[in-house]
Amino acid sequence: MANFIATPRLRPLALTDRRWLRFTAFTSYYFAQGVPIGLFSIAIPAALAEQGRTVAEVLWLAGWVNLPWALKLIVGPFMDRFRYLPMGNRRPWVMLAQTGLVASFVGMALFEPTLGGSLVPIAVCGIVINSFAASQDVAVDGMAIDVLPSNERGRANALMGFGQAAGFACYGALCTRLIHSIGIEGAALFCAASVGLILIVVAVVRERPGEKMMPWGSGQASAKHGLADRHIAQIGSDIFRVLLLPMSLLLMLVEFLNRFRDGIALGVFPVFGVQEIGLSDIQYADFSFWMTLGAAVLGALLGPSIDRFGARRFLLIALFGAAICHVVVGLLETLWTSMPFMVTLAVVNAAFGQLVFVTTIAIFMTICWSKVSATQFAIYMAMANLSRSIGSWVFASVDEFLDLGYRESFFVMAGLLIVAALLLTRFNASSHADRVEQLDSDREVVNL
Numbered sequence: 001m002a003n004f005i006a007t008p009r010l011r012p013l014a015l016t017d018r019r020w021l022r023f024t025a026f027t028s029y030y031f032a033q034g035v036p037i038g039l040f041s042i043a044i045p046a047a048l049a050e051q052g053r054t055v056a057e058v059l060w061l062a063g064w065v066n067l068p069w070a071l072k073l074i075v076g077p078f079m080d081r082f083r084y085l086p087m088g089n090r091r092p093w094v095m096l097a098q099t100g101l102v103a104s105f106v107g108m109a110l111f112e113p114t115l116g117g118s119l120v121p122i123a124v125c126g127i128v129i130n131s132f133a134a135s136q137d138v139a140v141d142g143m144a145i146d147v148l149p150s151n152e153r154g155r156a157n158a159l160m161g162f163g164q165a166a167g168f169a170c171y172g173a174l175c176t177r178l179i180h181s182i183g184i185e186g187a188a189l190f191c192a193a194s195v196g197l198i199l200i201v202v203a204v205v206r207e208r209p210g211e212k213m214m215p216w217g218s219g220q221a222s223a224k225h226g227l228a229d230r231h232i233a234q235i236g237s238d239i240f241r242v243l244l245l246p247m248s249l250l251l252m253l254v255e256f257l258n259r260f261r262d263g264i265a266l267g268v269f270p271v272f273g274v275q276e277i278g279l280s281d282i283q284y285a286d287f288s289f290w291m292t293l294g295a296a297v298l299g300a301l302l303g304p305s306i307d308r309f310g311a312r313r314f315l316l317i318a319l320f321g322a323a324i325c326h327v328v329v330g331l332l333e334t335l336w337t338s339m340p341f342m343v344t345l346a347v348v349n350a351a352f353g354q355l356v357f358v359t360t361i362a363i364f365m366t367i368c369w370s371k372v373s374a375t376q377f378a379i380y381m382a383m384a385n386l387s388r389s390i391g392s393w394v395f396a397s398v399d400e401f402l403d404l405g406y407r408e409s410f411f412v413m414a415g416l417l418i419v420a421a422l423l424l425t426r427f428n429a430s431s432h433a434d435r436v437e438q439l440d441s442d443r444e445v446v447n448l
Contacts, residue, residue: 014209015147022148025205026156027163029140032098032198034167035191036105036133040065040126041266042172042288043187046281047115047179049274055409056396059267061119063392065126066266069134070389072382077235079139080375087214088207090143097136098199104129105192109185125188134385138378145365145373147207151307154362158303161358165296169289176285235372241439242369242376247432250423251367252380255360256387257420258319261413263391268409276406277342291347295354302355311362312427318355319421325349326414330407360384366429369436 015022045058079093108129113121148156171191178187206213242248273284306314325345335341364380365373395412398404404412 012206012209012213013204014206015143017209019152021205022152023156023159025201026140026144026148027159028198028201029094029136030160030163031167032101032195033133033137033140034164034169035171035195036101036126036129037164038168038171038173039175039187039191040130041168042270042285043175043179043281044115044122044184045266045270046172046176046274046284046288048119049270049284050281051115052275053271055267055271056400057119058271059263059392059396059399061123061126062263062266063389063396064123065130066263066385066392067389068127068131069137069385070382071131071134072138072378072385075135075138075378077239077375079142079378080235080372086212088143089146090139091202091207093139094136094143095199095202097132097139098195098202100132101129101136102192102196102199104132105188105195108188109192112183112185115179115184122184134382137381141377141381142373142375143207145368145377153365154307154311155303157361157365158300158306158358161354161361162296162300165292165299165354165357169292169296172292173285173289176282180282235375238369238372238439239375239379242372242436243379245432245435247427247429247435248367250427251363252383254420254423254427255364255380255384257416257423258356258360259384259387260391260394261416263388263393264395264409264413264416266388266392267396268406268413272406276336277339287343287346291350292354294347295350298351299354299358302358306359306362311359311366312424312429314355315359315363316421316424318352318359319417319424322349322352322356323414323417323421325352326410326417330410330414333407363427367432367436369439371440 013021015025041062045062048058048061079090083089083092104125108125111121111125113125115122144153144156144160171194174190175187178190204213243252270284273279273287274281279287302314325348329336329342329345332341361381364377368376395409399409
């Protein structure tokens, strides 16, 4: 009789089983989100600046292509209501959104928009692509809140921030070159292939052991999930109550000011770099790549420190630090031709900006109510991104009317950051926790 040697059966990959897998998977998911950001926030604006487009034109486009990120206001509750739990709480939505992202990049390549004429076709493509990217973001954030232990969130947020920053830095530089060599349609196809590779990770990594890999496969819903679907009205009532808590409103105002400034920077920075400093669009994209990647690495390294010392403290430092950088640039106009000076300030400002991004996510996760945490967090992020589009549109109109110079633009951005930092000093996490506990108590009384 032949002797058979038993081989150990490989255990299916599940996020809740392995910390390294959680960190790796969420970093890759955020990298996928960075791909369209790199194309529409670095490559295309730099190419437009190279062609002599104005700040107002670039801001108009930025406002439209970033608007879909506000869809989180709608998508979040929808995902909470309709779930296919045998495949996980949010994983089916991640797969669906990322598949749509791949398809929309292919659609952009077939549509063949041009940079030389009207910006409307590019805006339409950006809206469609970012609609899927924003939906993927909502699903990934909900998955992260669901499977990440609280003591891992600082490090995970730092790595997720690194993933997104690395994605848009790499693809900002790559797509700028691809636009020059094979056109915008070639850049779109390259983005589609890249996001498709990350889709494979989503397909093979489950949320929890025992769940289905695909709808037709074997598996069942985890006992960790609440199997009873709640009505949209109930979710909406809970969301309304927790969003109106004082500390929640305060943080939303802080983030509104910060993202309003981001919306201004989306148009000012590429035009300033290309038309004032004298960089080519490729040089600007390359510089953005190294600057953003370095800042992302710093943010990832600071993850454990954020867990240890608190996100609020780091956010306060980052807001004030970024404001100082803007003020210095505005005051020292005579040094704009000094490349070492401008590079140093840009790198320091990028580091502060990445720290703001990472710590803001961590704080918003902390103040979420467990009953509606995924939807609540999605709404925070949606309002933040809507603020960015508002900043782009408002400043485009103001710039056209007042004909502001770069100096005044930097002072406006600095003022927004300073006010945000001053408001943040009033944030009290323990007070918010007490109010959330009261919401839980009130909910239990209602359910009796």
